[in-house]
Amino acid sequence: MTLRFSTLALAPIALSTLVQLGCGSSQPPFTPWVLDDLHGTGGFSLRVPEFEVPAGHESQNCYFVKVPDIAGGQDFWVDEVLSAINPGSHHVNVFRVKTIIALDPANGKPTTLGDYDATVVEGADDYKTNPCWGSANWADWPLVANSQQANIDELKTDWKLPTGVAIRFTPGEMLMVQTHYVNSEDQPTKFGAKVGINFYQRAQTDTPVEMGSLFATQQNIRICQSKPNAKFSGTCKFPGAVTIAAANGHFHKRGKQFDIFAWDGASTAHPDATSQFYESDNWNDPPMKTDLSVASPANAGIWWDCVYQWAPPSDFSCDDVNAKDPLKANDCCYTFGGITDVGEHCNVFLYYYPKVESDVFCL
Amino acid sequence: MTDTSARRGPARRRRVPCAVLAAGVLAIGCGSDAKPDAHLDLHCPIGDLSAPAEIQIVHQDASSSVIATQPMAAVPLIAPPQGGWIVLLGVRAKNIDGCDTNLTTALVDACDGQILQVDRRPTQLDLGTDGWGQSSINMFGNLPVCPQLTAARDLDNVPYLITVSIEDDGGQKATASLTVVPTCPADAGSRCPCECDRDYVVGNACPAVPTPHGTCPS
Numbered sequence: 079m080t081l082r083f084s085t086l087a088l089a090p091i092a093l094s095t096l097v098q099l100g101c102g103s104s105q106p107p108f109t110p111w112v113l114d115d116l117h118g119t120g121g122f123s124l125r126v127p128e129f130e131v132p133a134g135h136e137s138q139n140c141y142f143v144k145v146p147d148i149a150g151g152q153d154f155w156v157d158e159v160l161s162a163i164n165p166g167s168h169h170v171n172v173f174r175v176k177t178i179i180a181l182d183p184a185n186g187k188p189t190t191l192g193d194y195d196a197t198v199v200e201g202a203d204d205y206k207t208n209p210c211w212g213s214a215n216w217a218d219w220p221l222v223a224n225s226q227q228a229n230i231d232e233l234k235t236d237w238k239l240p241t242g243v244a245i246r247f248t249p250g251e252m253l254m255v256q257t258h259y260v261n262s263e264d265q266p267t268k269f270g271a272k273v274g275i276n277f278y279q280r281a282q283t284d285t286p287v288e289m290g291s292l293f294a295t296q297q298n299i300r301i302c303q304s305k306p307n308a309k310f311s312g313t314c315k316f317p318g319a320v321t322i323a324a325a326n327g328h329f330h331k332r333g334k335q336f337d338i339f340a341w342d343g344a345s346t347a348h349p350d351a352t353s354q355f356y357e358s359d360n361w362n363d364p365p366m367k368t369d370l371s372v373a374s375p376a377n378a379g380i381w382w383d384c385v386y387q388w389a390p391p392s393d394f395s396c397d398d399v400n401a402k403d404p405l406k407a408n409d410c411c412y413t414f415g416g417i418t419d420v421g422e423h424c425n426v427f428l429y430y431y432p433k434v435e436s437d438v439f440c441l
Numbered sequence: 442m443t444d445t446s447a448r449r450g451p452a453r454r455r456r457v458p459c460a461v462l463a464a465g466v467l468a469i470g471c472g473s474d475a476k477p478d479a480h481l482d483l484h485c486p487i488g489d490l491s492a493p494a495e496i497q498i499v500h501q502d503a504s505s506s507v508i509a510t511q512p513m514a515a516v517p518l519i520a521p522p523q524g525g526w527i528v529l530l531g532v533r534a535k536n537i538d539g540c541d542t543n544l545t546t547a548l549v550d551a552c553d554g555q556i557l558q559v560d561r562r563p564t565q566l567d568l569g570t571d572g573w574g575q576s577s578i579n580m581f582g583n584l585p586v587c588p589q590l591t592a593a594r595d596l597d598n599v600p601y602l603i604t605v606s607i608e609d610d611g612g613q614k615a616t617a618s619l620t621v622v623p624t625c626p627a628d629a630g631s632r633c634p635c636e637c638d639r640d641y642v643v644g645n646a647c648p649a650v651p652t653p654h655g656t657c658p659s
Contacts, residue, residue, distance in 0.1 A: 174644070176643075176645075177644065213522060213524070214523055217523055217524025218524065218643045295523055296560075296562075296583070297521040297522055297523050297525075297527070298521060298527070298529075298583030300579060300580070308562075309561075309563065310561070311559070311560070311561035311562070312558075312560055313556075313558055313559040315558075315590070316591075317590050343555070343556060344556060346545055346547045346556065346559050346604065377555060377591070381559070405578070405579045411579075415522075435590065435642065436590065436644070436645075437644075438590055439525070439588065439590070439643045440558070440585060441521070441523050
């Protein structure tokens with residue numbers, strides 16, 4: 079692996095006062111985020127210990143923590159998820175842990191996430207071997223919540239679920255909080271890596287409609303130097319009639335356009351423009367739509383497109399990209415992979431209700 | 442099985458012979474990281490673009506060999522990097538642009554006509570000595586088969602309809618369909634039969650003895 083060190087300077091992570099982004103810069107000031115700490119019936123708070131990401135490197139950490147018992151041993155409902163994330167974050171995803179293949183909570187280092195004991199498997203330049211980078215290890219772990227916000231103007235993502243809809247949690251169930259930081263010139267981590275998430279327990283006592291999640295991905299993608307423009311599309315169906323409440327798309331540095339459409343489930347023709355409910359042209363700060371109310375009838379689903387344009391890696395080299403290509407085409411082809419500089423993704427993170435049977439995976 | 446459903450496209454752009462474009466590609470590909478705007482607008486006609494396009498379905502086996510797909514053929518289910526099980530489908534085609542082409546594959550339950558999954562991607566056809574172009578080995582359709590939450594039947598060792606369409610930028614297109622049998626690998630430790638069971642719920646344990654659901658629901 080060849081790393082080219084960028085000019086980014088490492089910043090101390092403990093920032094107690096306002097910090098300007100560069101001398102004379104017109105960029106807005108960085109104000110460290112603050113979240114209320116939730117206790118008792120108010121909900122629960124997770125706080126990832128602060129850490130640094132060296133310039134020109136990426137970090138993907140997998141934190142394991144059990145859902146606390148805040149409802150006398152009973153399942154409880156969350157109707158607001160508020161996350162706060164320092165700039166440089168590529169994503170923060172929260173999953174429910176299911177089948178364990180190689181990424182095992184028991185193999186993590188002890189740590190704490192706020193009030194709660196946890197373990198962590200830390201991934202860095204070892205993306206070829208570290209299980210936290212290996213997505214097959216969490217292929218059947220349902221998504222609970224996520225944020226890709228990495229904007230210095232707005233460090234928080236406040237996801238208030240629709241009225242009467244909530245996420246169910248069971249005390250003792252294992253969650254995995256995955257952080258991915260990219261300290262590159264186009265997604266700098268100037269103020270250290272810092273993540274906090276608040277899960278607010280629903281106050282009402284009636285039983286809400288359960289929120290489900292949909293995770294869909296295009297796995298066999300190739301964006302090659304000799305054929306630099308590529309578009310990949312996929313579909314995913316819901317098990318019944320649902321309402322889509324929130325969505326965001328996820329790709330890496332070659333990503334130019336991410337579109338999601340309602341799909342009738344009956345045609346292989348591309349849905350028309352009136353069916354579109356999500357778009358993003360920003361790989362390093364994609365919007366999360368949280369105000370959706372898209373009705374999807376039975377036997378229907380979504381259609382999504384990922385449009386790419388090839389570009390050379392920033393911190394690694396085409397030799398690294400070629401080494402990762404399973405077909406060894408020697409054409410600097412970006413293929414499926416978590417590290418943004420040498421791999422690509424085409425993933426949909428989507429939330430719908432009512433949850434029917436199970437969360438939805440289209441792999 | 443060959444199906445033709447071509448239509449004439451709009452006025453076509455400048456054509457570049459394949460040998461010329463290959464040299465161009467090599468020139469772009471050599472040396473250090475080139476900029477994307479160095480890309481040529483490539484075209485490589487295969488056959489007669491004024492004639493209807495023709496296609497035949499092909500698939501890959503687990504060792505990446507390309508096989509002409511026959512009716513009721515056992516098409517191997519392959520494990521991709523993120524999990525699940527897919528089939529890799531491509532085409533042999535002629536009378537179409539082999540370079541500027543999109544491939545659409547779909548999995549259909551013939552019992553009720555429900556489309557379970559669609560995949561669309563760019564493909565490239567490599568010209569063979571018989572005058573047909575074949576999907577480049579690294580540009581096959583990646584059609585997810587298992588798990589399939591909305592399936593009404595099991596997916597392993599059960600017949601399903603696949604449809605494969607190809608369309609070039611000039612509007613030449615063709616579609617073919619076949620009934621095939623997606624088939625899990627034989628190794629005993631595979632989760633494939635479990636994850637291809639109709640009743641499998643992602644994230645749950647596999648049943649010790651899955652109940653067969655291969656026939657059309659009544």
